[in-house]
Amino acid sequence: MNRTYRFAVSVVALLVAWVALSVVDPELFPPPWVVAALAVDLTLYGDVGGRSALYHVGITFGRVLLATGIALLLAVGIGIAMRVNENVARVFETWLPIWMTPPDVVVILIVMVLLGFNTVAIVTAVSFVCTPFALVSIWEGMQDLDPDLVEMATTFDADRGLLWRSVYLPHLMSYVFASLRNLFGMTWKVAVIGEVFGITNGVGARIRYWFLQSNVEEVVAYAAMFTVVVLLIEYAVLKPLEQRAFAWRA
């Protein structure tokens, strides 16, 4: 009840602010009902080129999902390697800050030059940009593990396999979920930037098209649609999954 209430309040607050802005400057901030109507229109009757907006959202979503999965797998894999081998840890601890530094746009451009203007390039670039951020929290989780638990496991002669299955990985789960959430917030933004530069489908491509037509309404409509999709994933998939995974929490 309390949560539903809070959720309702924040949605209403957002809409009120949006409407207020649209009153001040309707050119730059189309009101929410115009955007909603346009989103429905683009979905049902298709965008220029005949494809439904859902197609473009779906294409982008597929890329985002792939890149998120790759980034998470890389982060967990490297995190484990860092825990197991001190040299690996030292190398990545040195390079992590540098890995996080290059501007997204530069990475995207270089990867596209290398791999061409296609989905593979986008997924590669997004994974490269986002992995270090997931790795930072996974590595933090690795170091947060209570050494007393490892000592306990030692006194019961737990071998490496048992230690990883029963201690390290379950402990890491909360960090994996935190990373996943951050990744989802991040990958789609980077993916859209990639699509803006020279690819013919996906949300970014449509945003580029409508931006060049000086049509703000369509740009906002696509951004809004994608935000709704990300929120849906958060509440319909991640939250319930998390609740099941952390049933042990009091």
Next chain:
Amino acid sequence: METTVSSNGAEAANTGQETDTQPEIEFSGLRKSFENGDETVTVFSDLSFSITQGSFTSIMGPSGCGKSTLLNVIAGLLEPDEGTIHRDGVQIQPGNFFYAYVFQEPRLLDWRTVGENIEFALRGKGIPPEEHDERIERYLEMVGLADDVDSYPQQLSGGMRQRVGIARALAIDPDILLMDEPFSSLDEFTAKELRQDLLEIWKETGKTIVFVTHNSSEAVFLSDTVLILDGDGELFDHLSIDAPRPREVGDQALVETESRLMNRFFRHLDGTDE
């Protein structure tokens, strides 16, 4: 009541009914030190004592005197710098006996149920899987948590969690139960209850228990023998407690023994003993 005082290097004392026929584990000349920068800090040196099988031995001393270090050396978690361990006259390596550890904190896996926590220990120790369910049930019942096999640790009180820790240790059926101040972070009411229950469990299982504590009344109440370390890690006193069992908290004999123990301890600190 018989008490035996000995200076550094207390040998097995006369422990009343338990005579030489009982097998023993003998520790002689144990030394442990740590490097701390340039200097070497000696936790204890030339520590000798023996533990009779089936007995309840407490190692008592002020905080930081090396009690837990000693327990870790017994368990083989730490290598001693010097010293030998004999079991029934045969020399063995540290930790080379079947022990189980009960820690000050329960150290449970919060993401596993109570039953799965015990199973973790059973798997670690390579107990055949077909025995798991039976053992989990038996030892949870022994500690009074038969109904909580599917609960998660965070759903239990501190005392109950510590009981799970004890059940987990017992479930592997060790020769020696090593307990490192297991009740010191519990409130006194819960601790009192757990001490009573521990004595019941001890009677039922006949385990050899080595129990570290800084609480003198706890040591006196529980033990057959109390080994007392001073702040320098010197084993300066060795006390046999022959008060009959079952014991009650506040038994006159126990209170007297405890005050005698404390007197001797403080006289030792003042350097006025012997």
